[in-house]
Amino acid sequence: xxxxxxxxxxxxxxxxxxxxxxxxxxxxxxxxxxxxxxxxxxxxxxxxxxxxxxxxxxxxxxxxxxxxxxxxxxxxxxxxxxxxxxxxxxxxxxxxxxxxxxxxxxxxxxxxxxxxxxxxxxxxxxxxxxxxxxxxxxxxxxxxxxxxxxxxxxxxxxxxxxxxxxxxxxxxxxxxxxxxxxxxxxxxxxxxxxxxxxxxxxxxxxxxxxxxxxxxxxxxxxxxxxxxxxxxxxxxxxxxxxxxxxxxxxxxxxxxxxxxxxxxxxxxxxxxxxxxxxxxxxxxxxxxxxxxxxxxxxxxxxxxxxxxxxxxxxxxxxxxxxxxxxxxxxxxxxxxxxxxxxxxxxxxxxxxxxxx
Amino acid sequence: xxxxxxxxxxxxxxxxxxxxxxxxxxxxxxxxxxxxxxxxxxxxxxxxxxxxxxxxxxxxxxxxxxxxxxxxxxxxxxxxxxxxxxxxxxxxxxxxxxxxxxxxxxxxxxxxxxxxxxxxxxxxxxxxxxxxxxxxxxxxxxxxxxxxxxxxxxxxxxxxxxxxxxxxxxxxxxxxxxxxxxxxxxxxxxxxxxxxxxxxxxxxxxxxxxxxxxxxxxxxxxxxxxxxxxxxxxxxxxxxxxxxxxxxxxxxxxxxxxxxxxxxxxxxxxxxxxxxxxxxxxxxxxxxxxxxxxxxxxxxxxxxxxxxxxxxxxxxxxxxxxxxxxxxxxxxxxxxxxxxxxxxxxxxxxxxxxxxxxxxxxxxxxxxxxxxxxxxxxxxxxxxxxxxxxxxxxxxxxxxxxxxxxxxxxxxxxxxxxxx
Numbered sequence: 001x002x003x004x005x006x007x008x009x010x011x012x013x014x015x016x017x018x019x020x021x022x023x024x025x026x027x028x029x030x031x032x033x034x035x036x037x038x039x040x041x042x043x044x045x046x047x048x049x050x051x052x053x054x055x056x057x058x059x060x061x062x063x064x065x066x067x068x069x070x071x072x073x074x075x076x077x078x079x080x081x082x083x084x085x086x087x088x089x090x091x092x093x094x095x096x097x098x099x100x101x102x103x104x105x106x107x108x109x110x111x112x113x114x115x116x117x118x119x120x121x122x123x124x125x126x127x128x129x130x131x132x133x134x135x136x137x138x139x140x141x142x143x144x145x146x147x148x149x150x151x152x153x154x155x156x157x158x159x160x161x162x163x164x165x166x167x168x169x170x171x172x173x174x175x176x177x178x179x180x181x182x183x184x185x186x187x188x189x190x191x192x193x194x195x196x197x198x199x200x201x202x203x204x205x206x207x208x209x210x211x212x213x214x215x216x217x218x219x220x221x222x223x224x225x226x227x228x229x230x231x232x233x234x235x236x237x238x239x240x241x242x243x244x245x246x247x248x249x250x251x252x253x254x255x256x257x258x259x260x261x262x263x264x265x266x267x268x269x270x271x272x273x274x275x276x277x278x279x280x281x282x283x284x285x286x287x288x289x290x291x292x293x294x295x296x297x298x299x300x301x302x303x304x305x306x307x308x309x310x311x312x313x314x315x316x317x318x319x320x321x322x323x324x325x326x327x328x329x330x331x332x333x334x335x336x337x338x339x340x341x342x343x344x345x346x347x348x349x350x351x352x353x354x355x356x
Numbered sequence: 357x358x359x360x361x362x363x364x365x366x367x368x369x370x371x372x373x374x375x376x377x378x379x380x381x382x383x384x385x386x387x388x389x390x391x392x393x394x395x396x397x398x399x400x401x402x403x404x405x406x407x408x409x410x411x412x413x414x415x416x417x418x419x420x421x422x423x424x425x426x427x428x429x430x431x432x433x434x435x436x437x438x439x440x441x442x443x444x445x446x447x448x449x450x451x452x453x454x455x456x457x458x459x460x461x462x463x464x465x466x467x468x469x470x471x472x473x474x475x476x477x478x479x480x481x482x483x484x485x486x487x488x489x490x491x492x493x494x495x496x497x498x499x500x501x502x503x504x505x506x507x508x509x510x511x512x513x514x515x516x517x518x519x520x521x522x523x524x525x526x527x528x529x530x531x532x533x534x535x536x537x538x539x540x541x542x543x544x545x546x547x548x549x550x551x552x553x554x555x556x557x558x559x560x561x562x563x564x565x566x567x568x569x570x571x572x573x574x575x576x577x578x579x580x581x582x583x584x585x586x587x588x589x590x591x592x593x594x595x596x597x598x599x600x601x602x603x604x605x606x607x608x609x610x611x612x613x614x615x616x617x618x619x620x621x622x623x624x625x626x627x628x629x630x631x632x633x634x635x636x637x638x639x640x641x642x643x644x645x646x647x648x649x650x651x652x653x654x655x656x657x658x659x660x661x662x663x664x665x666x667x668x669x670x671x672x673x674x675x676x677x678x679x680x681x682x683x684x685x686x687x688x689x690x691x692x693x694x695x696x697x698x699x700x701x702x703x704x705x706x707x708x709x710x711x712x713x714x715x716x717x718x719x720x721x722x723x724x725x726x727x728x729x730x731x732x733x734x735x736x737x738x739x740x741x742x743x744x745x746x747x748x749x750x751x752x753x754x755x756x757x758x759x760x761x762x763x764x765x766x767x768x769x770x771x772x773x774x775x776x
Contacts, residue, residue, distance in 0.1 A: 004423040005499075007422065007423070007506055008506050008507070010511045011550045012452050012543045012546045012547055013510060013511070014454065017460075019458040023458075027528050030528075032650050032651040032654075033650060043531075057375065058481070059375070061378040062478070062479050062480070064471065064477040067464055082459050082464070085457070086574050112376055113375065128480075130407035130408070130414075132446065132492075134432065137413075145370050152375060174670060177575055177578060178575070210672070210714065237671075250411075250413065265577055267641075268571060268642050269618050269642055270642075272677060286366060287366040287367065287370055288370075309614045310614055341674055
């Protein structure tokens with residue numbers, strides 16, 4: 001075997017050699033922007049330089065054919081430079097306005113939808129799922145593909161009261177992050193333990209320590225050291241599963257989807273917020289998840305009809321109130337919506353402000 | 357004989373519809389017999405279909421890495437390798453993206469060449485921490501794949517209890533609202549602390565994220581242990597000619613309802629001559645009016661950052677939002693950036709020494725109190741750190757006079773500084 005190669009510990013790559021020349025030339029010196037049409041941004045620098053950005057959706061998991069196809073479009077129309085947004089949209093920059101229309105045409109011809117700007121529903125930020133994760137309850141790529149098929153119009157147009165950021169997550173760790181609407185896994189049964197494997201696979205004290213409700217304790221089962229779960233205490237979060245795979249939390253029937261709304265990271269108008277649970281018990285119905293799509297579409301439809309300009313989903317609900325949200329969406333309000341975790345009292349209505 | 361793709365009726369459903377399909381991409385990789393990844397991707401499709409049928413995942417972790425580093429490779433071994441032998445090992449290399457995620461096509465093509473030689477041909481742009489995820493590699497090919505990526509200027513990202521790969525928004529490169537040099541801050545901090553990424557030795561993960569303004573396009577406040585978010589200290593810049601043009605365009609009613617009434621601190625008024633007035637002492641720098649009237653309004657000239665600490669999702673104690681530890685730090689000079697770096701170093705040191713195993717820094721602070729963290733890293737307290745003072749009386753205030761004296765001494769220092 002040849003001698004091992006020492007890594008070059010170069011860290012974060014320098015973006016300047018890769019950056020579009022107009023962006024590089026005007027770094028830190030931009031003046032204003034507008035959006036000539038959905039999917040296109042137009043930025044003007046103090047120098048007078050202008051750049052048009054065309055944004056297109058991608059499936060995030062890209063094969064080399066797709067990447068080369070996107071590169072071909074970049075070479076032909078966009079000076080050989082691209083960038084990606086945090087939501088896996090690709091962006092092409094051109095300093096010549098006449099290149100915008102042919103660029104859009106080329107992207108759409110290659111089936112990459114142009115949109116995701118301004119008050120649209122942008123690409124859903126998502127996680128790995130069955131394709132690659134070791135603990136997934138569902139397949140984010142499939143959920144995203146199914147939903148975006150249905151939300152194509154909202155991606156390609158800017159018809160929402162404000163921007164809408166969707167996320168999905170394949171377990172309750174919620175790697176997909178906060179969103180105006182988040183479609184997340186919600187387990188409904190405690191883990192099924194394979195006691196034959198626990199002793200050799202799991203570091204038992206650290207699994208015990210991982211449980212948020214102290215429901216796990218060491219036990220001898222069939223003469224073997226294992227773990228047991230107090231099923232009355234367990235709230236089925238799945239936190240024990242990553243450090244101890246024999247504590248299988250995923251179940252084809254009892255692993256469900258839940259929908260949360262009202263997360264927002266921008267500080268615009270109101271402070272940033274976390275998303276809140278509005279629907280659960282939605283079947284994990286591969287390959288198209290129609291029940292989840294129905295809930296998301298309903299919320300989006302009501303938001304679009306009822307919210308005022310610039311209200312994000314959470315701000316709209318804050319104004320109209322939760323009773324009206326459940327009424328307008330026709331989603332059931334249940335005891336599970338009332339928080340019982342630490343700090344829950346902060347979510348109670350400690351006032352006589354009630355909506356009739 | 358050419359290996360056949362199994363039937364994948366469920367995945368095939370995901371080739372329908374207008375949104376570009378990842379399944380079509382997977383099939384292209386499986387059908388390209390000229391590439392070494394064809395058979396691997398055939399079995400990968402088979403296993404994925406099996407997951408769709410059974411609604412279960414079939415990957416388990418393990419230990420795979422590259423020489424010299426202790427992390428960054430996500431090992432994946434199939435639990436159903438008997439049925440899908442060619443994808444029995446399907447590891448991911450997490451590779452750090454350029455700050456701001458800028459690429460030229462030559463670089464992306466080079467990545468494709470490397471990955472179809474050593475890996476599956478499947479690349480995720482990008483993962484939720486910002487990594488370029490080279491997904492699907494056999495154990496023996498992990499080292500040569502990394503070597504080639506590394507020789508081409510790319511380095512391993514973070515995984516496990518370590519400093520994680522970071523993200524910065526487009527910022528200075530194309531955004532007029534950007535309030536600091538995100539590329540500089542991002543590369544300076546991560547590259548200085550890179551040892552913590554490559555040799556995991558922290559109690560748990562630690563994430564930095566860099567957003568150029570309070571719109572926070574990389575979602576730093578929710579997701580980053582330390583969120584560096586651009587802001588300004590002086591007045592919003594107003595171009596009154598552009599204000600007039602805006603009013604002519606949208607009308608006063610729309611201005612009142614959509615700009616003025618959305619100001620969270622009622623800081624905006626419209627004068628009788630249609631000029632706009634902002635009470636900057638009430639402004640909380642939320643960005644709304646600037647977002648809506650970006651030609652007429654811009655952030656102030658005295659720019660820098662607000663720093664929030666402790667953001668994370670549920671595990672273990674519940675969601676935590678990052679909260680202010682530095683209301684404003686000016687970022688202009690080399691010394692300013694040096695000060696930011698020192699704070700990052702001190703905070704990671706504090707985390708390494710004080711957090712319990714598997715505890716994020718927000719949870720540590722929840723456990724020991726914000727003041728103990730501030731004391732440890734030498735930060736002054738500030739009323740901007742709280743939404744409101746405590747409502748309970750459960751505190752021993754026997755040091756009140758000294759603390760009050762400190763406050764007035766600081767105010768005097770600030771007054772002297774301002775006068776100079």
